[in-house]
Amino acid sequence: MVANNLALAFALLLFSISPPVRSLSLNYYDQTCPKAESTVTNVVQKAMMNDKTVPAALLRMQFHDCFIRGCDGSVLLNSTRKNQAEKDGPPNISLHAFYVIDVAKKQVEALCPGVVSCADILALAARDAVALSGGPTWEVPNGRKDGRISIANETSQLPAPTFNISQLQQSFSQRGLSMDDFVALSGGHTLGFAHCSSFQNRIHNFDTTQDIDPSMQQSFAANLRNTCPMHNKVNNAGANLDSTPTAFDNVYYKLLLQGKSLLTSDQALLTNIRTKALASKFASSQEEFYQAFVKSMIKMSSITGGQEVRLDCRVVN
Known part of the structure; x- marks a missing residue:
């Protein structure tokens, strides 16, 4: 199917x-x-x-x-x-x-x-x-x-991990990609790891009145603060982007809806009616996510450029 x-x-x-x-x-x-x-x-x-x-x-x-x-x-x-x-x-x-x-x-x-x-x-x-x-x-x-x-x-x-929804929309649209593509491609964060510097803005000095981004689940944020203290000097410290970082699945969206996303650009999905609805759909249906991800990957990878076939990928001919 x-x-x-x-x-x-x-x-x-x-x-x-x-x-x-x-x-x-x-x-x-x-x-x-x-x-x-x-x-x-x-x-x-x-x-x-x-x-x-x-x-x-x-x-x-x-x-x-x-x-x-x-x-x-x-x-x-x-x-x-x-x-x-x-x-x-x-x-x-x-x-x-x-x-x-x-x-x-x-x-x-x-x-x-x-x-x-x-x-x-x-x-x-x-x-x-x-x-x-x-x-x-x-x-x-x-x-x-x-x-x-x-x-x-x-x-x-x-697009930076600190981008809000308006900045993300502009970045993607400049490349012929829609907000639907943005939501689907964000699912690529089901794989991998983010360094503390990518989400420090959400767990320390969030704004003038709150130290932690209130959209974050409290215990999740507390664990991140332990991993990434304010003056962290461990260059490779950070956290997995979701709880199954080596499996390509829809867990990223499930955790997003629970307030357990790392990046501002992840949380941004929930600040727009359409993107939030799509994130909810993908959290409920892995098959829907897969179909949308494939469509958007083909679309993104078809933004072409270049002039030659390099003989060595690290240097021009």
Whole structure:
């Protein structure tokens, strides 16, 4: 049932999304590199066996790539003496698991030299990260090209964890994404971990009259304050984004409705009638969430850019 609905969702997308998706194709590598997808899947699966944080890292990496200059693999580029790249911009300092893309690229290059873009490998890896964590799978439309420009300062365009609903709406709409997409893609926070700095504003000095965000469940906030004291000096301290951080499920939405979300941008879902209704729907139905997430992931990953197929994901040709 879910598979049929997802197939229908993609078919509808071909007619409803703006032109960039038409340059992509579900069978793009069928003739030129038929083993590309399975190769990427195997690399992601092996990496997950050694590091349970890989799925969250890959999903976040894809999001951060697509929101700057489109899904062009620019987040993968290394800084040079003359340029500081996106991966070294403040919001991306905590990105990791770049080695997974490097390994996949090396193996794909051995099969089909100069054919498969790094941007496509990242899109495939993000899909695999979700599917291998128990979430839905989908067919990824391919044909992205890799970008040659990566600028650290441009990462200031990424939606911040402290954004309110108006700021989030503006950020997503600028990229052709709706508030429905925002709610669905926020469900990616079912995987992973957030550092204290991402939610300190909610548990210390919230405003002039309250120390803690009153929308937070009290005991949940108290536990976070113990983990992240006011003058925390432990750089890697933080908390899981939901109670099942390695499983792709709808627990994120259930905890959100209980006042147990970490980020201001999470809580923002409950400050708008439509987004709150969608969050409630996804909390009640994991299948509804999966369908919406797949639709929005395909839409987001179809924001294209780039000019070449890089031979090494870390440097331009």
